Amino acid sequence: MKSVYLSSLLYVLVLSLSFGLPSLAQTPLIKKTFAVNDANVEREIKNLVEAASAQKLSEQRTWRKLMHYELNAFGRLVSQVKDPKFFLSETGYRNLDGELQATLWSFFASADLKDEHAICKFPARLSWLKTKLPNHAAWAQLPKPNCYYFDVFLRNLNAESISFVFSSYYANNPGSAFGHTFFRVNKKIKEGRAKQELLDYGISYAANVTTNNPLLYFINGLLGGFAGTYASVPYYYKVREYNDYESRDLWSYELDLKPDELQQMLYHIWEVGPHYFDYYFFTQNCSYHMLTLMEAASERIELTSKVPLYVIPSDSVKALYEIPGFVKKVEFRPSLRRHFEDKWNRFTVDEKNNFLFIVGNYSEDNLKTLKFENIQRKALFLDGLIDYIDMKDPNGVSKREGHWFHMKEKVLMDRAAVDVISEPVAIPVPEDERPDISHPSSRVSLGFGENKTLVDKDGKRATAVGFLNFRFAFHELLDDSHGLPARSQLEFGNFKFQYFENDLNLESFSFFNILQLNPLRKLDPKPSWGIDVGVKNMPLCDGQRSCLGSGLQVYGGYTVDWGRHMAWFLPFVHYRYGNQFEITRNYIAAGYQLGYLFEASQSYKLLAKYIKEVPDRFKIVDLASIAGRYNIKTHQALEIEWSNPALESKEDIHTTKLLYHYFF
Amino acid sequence: MKILFLLLTAVSVSFAQAQKKPMKPAPKAAPAQQQQAPMHSGHAAHKSGAYSRPYGMAGCGLGTLVMDKRSSQVLVATTNGTGFQTIGITLGTSNCVDEATSQVADKMDKYIHINKIQLAGDVAKGNGETIVALSEVIGCQSSQNLGSALKANYRDVFANDFTTNEVTDSIITVIQRDSKLASECSLAQI
Numbered sequence: 044m045k046s047v048y049l050s051s052l053l054y055v056l057v058l059s060l061s062f063g064l065p066s067l068a069q070t071p072l073i074k075k076t077f078a079v080n081d082a083n084v085e086r087e088i089k090n091l092v093e094a095a096s097a098q099k100l101s102e103q104r105t106w107r108k109l110m111h112y113e114l115n116a117f118g119r120l121v122s123q124v125k126d127p128k129f130f131l132s133e134t135g136y137r138n139l140d141g142e143l144q145a146t147l148w149s150f151f152a153s154a155d156l157k158d159e160h161a162i163c164k165f166p167a168r169l170s171w172l173k174t175k176l177p178n179h180a181a182w183a184q185l186p187k188p189n190c191y192y193f194d195v196f197l198r199n200l201n202a203e204s205i206s207f208v209f210s211s212y213y214a215n216n217p218g219s220a221f222g223h224t225f226f227r228v229n230k231k232i233k234e235g236r237a238k239q240e241l242l243d244y245g246i247s248y249a250a251n252v253t254t255n256n257p258l259l260y261f262i263n264g265l266l267g268g269f270a271g272t273y274a275s276v277p278y279y280y281k282v283r284e285y286n287d288y289e290s291r292d293l294w295s296y297e298l299d300l301k302p303d304e305l306q307q308m309l310y311h312i313w314e315v316g317p318h319y320f321d322y323y324f325f326t327q328n329c330s331y332h333m334l335t336l337m338e339a340a341s342e343r344i345e346l347t348s349k350v351p352l353y354v355i356p357s358d359s360v361k362a363l364y365e366i367p368g369f370v371k372k373v374e375f376r377p378s379l380r381r382h383f384e385d386k387w388n389r390f391t392v393d394e395k396n397n398f399l400f401i402v403g404n405y406s407e408d409n410l411k412t413l414k415f416e417n418i419q420r421k422a423l424f425l426d427g428l429i430d431y432i433d434m435k436d437p438n439g440v441s442k443r444e445g446h447w448f449h450m451k452e453k454v455l456m457d458r459a460a461v462d463v464i465s466e467p468v469a470i471p472v473p474e475d476e477r478p479d480i481s482h483p484s485s486r487v488s489l490g491f492g493e494n495k496t497l498v499d500k501d502g503k504r505a506t507a508v509g510f511l512n513f514r515f516a517f518h519e520l521l522d523d524s525h526g527l528p529a530r531s532q533l534e535f536g537n538f539k540f541q542y543f544e545n546d547l548n549l550e551s552f553s554f555f556n557i558l559q560l561n562p563l564r565k566l567d568p569k570p571s572w573g574i575d576v577g578v579k580n581m582p583l584c585d586g587q588r589s590c591l592g593s594g595l596q597v598y599g600g601y602t603v604d605w606g607r608h609m610a611w612f613l614p615f616v617h618y619r620y621g622n623q624f625e626i627t628r629n630y631i632a633a634g635y636q637l638g639y640l641f642e643a644s645q646s647y648k649l650l651a652k653y654i655k656e657v658p659d660r661f662k663i664v665d666l667a668s669i670a671g672r673y674n675i676k677t678h679q680a681l682e683i684e685w686s687n688p689a690l691e692s693k694e695d696i697h698t699t700k701l702l703y704h705y706f707f
Numbered sequence: 708m709k710i711l712f713l714l715l716t717a718v719s720v721s722f723a724q725a726q727k728k729p730m731k732p733a734p735k736a737a738p739a740q741q742q743q744a745p746m747h748s749g750h751a752a753h754k755s756g757a758y759s760r761p762y763g764m765a766g767c768g769l770g771t772l773v774m775d776k777r778s779s780q781v782l783v784a785t786t787n788g789t790g791f792q793t794i795g796i797t798l799g800t801s802n803c804v805d806e807a808t809s810q811v812a813d814k815m816d817k818y819i820h821i822n823k824i825q826l827a828g829d830v831a832k833g834n835g836e837t838i839v840a841l842s843e844v845i846g847c848q849s850s851q852n853l854g855s856a857l858k859a860n861y862r863d864v865f866a867n868d869f870t871t872n873e874v875t876d877s878i879i880t881v882i883q884r885d886s887k888l889a890s891e892c893s894l895a896q897i
Contacts, residue, residue: 239843241837242840279840280821422832429828433824455865456866459861464834464855465834
């Protein structure tokens with residue numbers, strides 16, 4: 044919390060400072076920032092600046108986008124770039140016109156500045172201003188500094204086109220649970236050569252995390268406590284990190300950029316690249332600042348207005364489709380896991396059994412005891428084993444330590460000794476999983492039904508109630524799973540209200556709710572887990588309708604699946620604090636959830652749950668529920684749910700709901 | 708009640724065993740931090756190979772990375788996988804471009820250092836994307852002969868705990884010893 048306090052203090056300080064210097068903000072014309080020797084040249088520059096003012100260029104949309112100006116939380120139009128070096132005038136972060144004038148002047152500084160010259164540092168500003176003030180006499184006076192680094196940058200990229208890359212969901216790390224996005228700058232392909240994606244460049248935006256403390260990480264991530272910067276690395280970094288180390292699929296969307304747009308985008312990446320922003324985990328995140336880069340490249344590219352305030356990576360992919368024809372081509376790069384599964388699926392039953400045996404007892408002698416139909420089969424077998432080890436312990440393999448790494452060394456030696464060259468792998472594109480076809484992440488739901496746990500003012504049960512739910516993001520088990528991981532749930536900001544006798548009561552608010560179901564595999568026996576943090580209406584306040592308790596539930600257990608069926612057993616602990624609870628304000632319980640999900644398709648689903656919960660001081664909970672869902676396309680869904688919070692109760696106190704969901 | 712807690716304990720124990728990594732929000736943050744120290748120690752620890760590598764002025768590019776035996780840990784260090792990066796290889800005018808040098812060994816070091824795990828696998832298989840891209844880096848007409856030759860020399864190139872520079876040197880040696888490869892690979896980027 045200290046950092047929050049400090050940053051707010053700093054903020055007040057900065058605000059008071061900026062109000063304390065009104066004279067700078069109102070300067071009508073920025074004076075030249077350096078001495079111009081030639082009076083004629085000086086007159087022409089002045090003339091150029093006046094022409095820009097006359098055309099009100101600083102009020103144009105592209106200038107705003109090049110400067111990354113947006114309305115801030117206080118309704119002021121300021122730049123999101125926090126690095127003062129991004130601005131050529133002192134008040135550049137809040138004065139568009141002053142910055143434009145300062146920029147124009149700076150272009151005419153001495154060429155001796157070389158790489159520090161504004162022409163080298165801000166090429167996108169220059170090219171845009173040149174197109175807006177064409178044929179102006181002043182341009183002839185423009186110096187020609189030697190932009191060594193900028194030239195190297197462009198030469199390295201050698202760009203043909205740009206792809207927007209989506210790295211799929213990675214639930215094992217909360218920071219990547221929604222996916223991640225970055226750019227790939229595709230190199231020009233030389234005559235007679237094939238494309239080598241590995242040798243392209245990746246451009247990404249990320250926060251510079253300065254803490255290991257999860258709480259500080261969370262608070263800083265939420266409040267912009269980390270600096271965000273762009274980075275440019277060879278694309279093979281990205282492939283090794285996401286595809287291999289984290290076993291995530293990569294989807295690339297090649298953008299249809301005109302040559303001048305491509306150039307402008309690269310120029311802008313160069314000029315904004317070295318400067319830092321404030322990183323906000325949910326709003327101004329990696330996806331948001333990928334969109335702003337594209338927006339700066341052209342008038343026609345408008346994307347940030349097409350996504351909600353909180354930018355989920357898959358939503359940013361869908362935003363690309365809001366511009367007709369903007370996506371030229373979709374490509375898929377399978378994860379290491381898919382490579383392994385592809386080989387595993389080609390194994391015979393005997394080979395699978397042999398594989399299970401050898402994984403636990405690898406030695407050259409044991410390998411010799413295995414019979415293979417031919418050496419091709421043996422090569423495939425060992426190739427699968429190599430993938431499996433890389434997938435099993437990516438950390439150990441990269442650090443060159445541990446059981447799996449040492450086993451891999453032996454396997455590689457044995458594989459090298461098999462005189463077979465592996466065939467190139469062709470893994471079919473899982474069209475069903477394309478992130479651009481996923482449902483939108485926000486959801487509002489309306490419904491009605493009866494809730495017999497409630498007693499009306501006449502003391503009777505069986506009461507008609509209304510339901511109103513709102514969820515910021517992102518996906519639950521019953522939602523349509525096109526383009527999304529069907530076996531996980533990740534919800535953020537989920538409100539559920541119940542309307543009864545002119546009262547709208549909060550039933551639950553889930554701050555975040557993660558459920559990661561990992562069906563058990565012989566080769567990959569991962570546990571399933573979940574966590575639900577938020578506020579919930581508990582039946583613990585002697586008949587009061589609103590009895591909120593805040594706290595969390597943590598799950599850990601196992602899941603099995605067969606065909607379209609999946610079942611899980613998840614023991615959990617449950618803690619809530621409520622100052623109106625009857626017996627004690629602290630509710631502590633342990634219990635388990637038995638769940639069953641049937642997916643008739645990615646749209647039709649059935650979910651049944653049984654929950655037994657034993658609190659230390661309160662009554663035992665014995666809840667059952669069953670829900671059926673029909674997802675109509677990606678935007679709408681119908682759901683019917685029956686639940687009974689106390690199966691053993693003699694009274695019938697079930698709840699029936701009919702819900703209509705709308706995704707947006 | 709007691710039974711329940713016993714059950715929970717049992718489950719959590721099996722949980723801990725099945726999942727070696729703790730379920731912390733930023734599990735990879737720790738190794739990333741440890742990695743920061745050697746990043747700035749320059750070339751001193753750099754073991755020189757047989758081929759020259761004039762790491763130029765590539766200020767914050769790969770040139771200044773110490774390519775030690777712990778291979779692709781740099782992968783963990785560059786970005787910790789959360790979309791949050793620990794060490795910024797930022798873009799910039801001052802000293803942050805990956806300057807193209809003319810030395811093939813330098814180019815190979817950079818490439819091999821990050822792709823080592825996958826490359827070792829592909830070499831054992833005799834084929835694969837990392838070999839094809841490598842052949843592009845070192846200017847070979849095709850990757851087939853390179854793949855076969857490296858496969859035949861797997862033991863010499865990868866088998867021991869070699870540094871990136873040693874791997875690079877071995878690969879160059881393999882190419883130079885093989886007359887067919889030597890004529891096919893210019894050892895300068897195509």
